[in-house]
Amino acid sequence: MRIERCGSEALGDWVALRRALWPHATLREHRREAASLLARAGDAVAFLARADADAAAIGFAEATLRRDYVNGCTTSPVAFLEGLHVRPAWRRRGVARRLVGAVRAWAVDLGCSELASNADLRNLASRRMHAALGFEETERVVFFRIGLPARRRKATAGGASVPGLRSGPRGGWSGTGP
Secondary structure (H helix, E strand, C coil): CEEEECCHHHHHHHHHHHHHHCCCCCHHHHHHHHHHHHHCCCCEEEEEEECCCCCCEEEEEEEEEECCCCCCCCCCCEEEEEEEEECHHHCCCCHHHHHHHHHHHHHHHCCCCCEECCCCCCCHHHHHHHHHCCCCCCCCCCCCCCCCCCCCCCCEECCEECCCEEECCCCCEEECCC
């Protein structure tokens, strides 16, 4: 098995594996996102696993450096495993371990002291895989949202101006208050 850093020449293999992991996105969206990650060479990386030099890719891992708060971490930047996928026929053969090993080496070379990742609480297979690879669960988070009305031209509340808000240069809202 060979692990290689992904470049533009392997974009097709990478995009196909991304689509297998995240089927809700189109191939065009995956191509655009992968190309964007390649353009961020200093703070993003993708690795492909191949059974041999001429074979199609059997797995991928992609990671970025995150400088914002990363749940459960105490340092910054943190290397973050954004995606990891191994074709079903190749699972439980050490492919994920080798891919994550490449991500770990990349992160260490950049001076990171933590590698983080996440998994949906319902995805038991992913949670087990993370544990088998040495990740420890740090916290569980529940996300919330609230729908907002369509954007208006003026910042108002019941017909009155909202203190501290003004229309930004592109029509967005800018805060001027504390």
